[in-house]
Amino acid sequence: MSIAKNIAEFQEKLQNTNCRLIAVSKTQPKEAILEAYQAGQKVFGENKVQELVAKQEALPADIEWHLIGHLQTNKVKYIAPFVHTIQSAESLKLLQEIEKQAAKHDRRINCLLQIYIAEEETKFGLSPEEAKAILQSAEYKAMRHVNIAGVMGIATNTSSETQLRKEFRYLRNCFDQLKAEFFPENAAFKEISMGMSSDYQLAIAEGSTMIRVGSSIFGARNYAI
Numbered sequence: 349m350s351i352a353k354n355i356a357e358f359q360e361k362l363q364n365t366n367c368r369l370i371a372v373s374k375t376q377p378k379e380a381i382l383e384a385y386q387a388g389q390k391v392f393g394e395n396k397v398q399e400l401v402a403k404q405e406a407l408p409a410d411i412e413w414h415l416i417g418h419l420q421t422n423k424v425k426y427i428a429p430f431v432h433t434i435q436s437a438e439s440l441k442l443l444q445e446i447e448k449q450a451a452k453h454d455r456r457i458n459c460l461l462q463i464y465i466a467e468e469e470t471k472f473g474l475s476p477e478e479a480k481a482i483l484q485s486a487e488y489k490a491m492r493h494v495n496i497a498g499v500m501g502i503a504t505n506t507s508s509e510t511q512l513r514k515e516f517r518y519l520r521n522c523f524d525q526l527k528a529e530f531f532p533e534n535a536a537f538k539e540i541s542m543g544m545s546s547d548y549q550l551a552i553a554e555g556s557t558m559i560r561v562g563s564s565i566f567g568a569r570n571y572a573i
Contacts, residue, residue, distance in 0.1 A: 351566060367559060371384050372565075461499050500541035
């Protein structure tokens with residue numbers, strides 16, 4: 349099945365939901381991204397800064413780019429001029445750098461707090477307590493160029509539906525707690541980014557507002573790139 353047909357299928361599946369598709373284009377050539385774009389997909393997610401910058405320069409200007417991979421503070425400056433959302437904000441130090449670089453370009457950058465939800469030591473993320481500590485800090489309260497728009501989580505790589513539902517529910521509960529305590533009147537705090545190609549249907553059922561799907565759209569990744 350073509351990329352365009354895959355996009356059309358996802359658009360149909362998401363029609364009556366509160367969920368958007370983030371097409372994960374990491375390692376994919378520009379031609380594949382352009383095919384998805386021409387099929388109506390305008391939001392793409394990349395894992396690596398260098399790859400994201402190269403693609404942003406070569407592809408249509410109205411693409412909404414999301415950085416979904418681990419982000420080092422020394423690389424924020426390269427994406428600050430254009431990135432729409434940084435989904436992997438997992439420390440106060442990183443948010444402070446995003447604030448600094450966004451200010452240079454007179455921009456507000458959307459950020460999602462990455463919450464650790466998996467039973468895998470390789471994943472990054474905050475505990476709910478660490479997220480609350482950031483939001484309570486004077487440093488965060490002084491920020492004018494960072495918009496905390498919600499939370500993101502990466503579930504365990506497992507085929508256990510019970511485990512996945514438990515982790516997605518945990519993230520949804522974390523979102524609800526942060527919303528009630530810190531953003532009760534802020535409509536911009538609305539995103540729960542969870543779910544990928546193998547588990548997005550469960551994630552949507554548990555309240556996801558963004559699914560990050562790559563292989564189900566583009567096919568297998570070419571890690572030789």
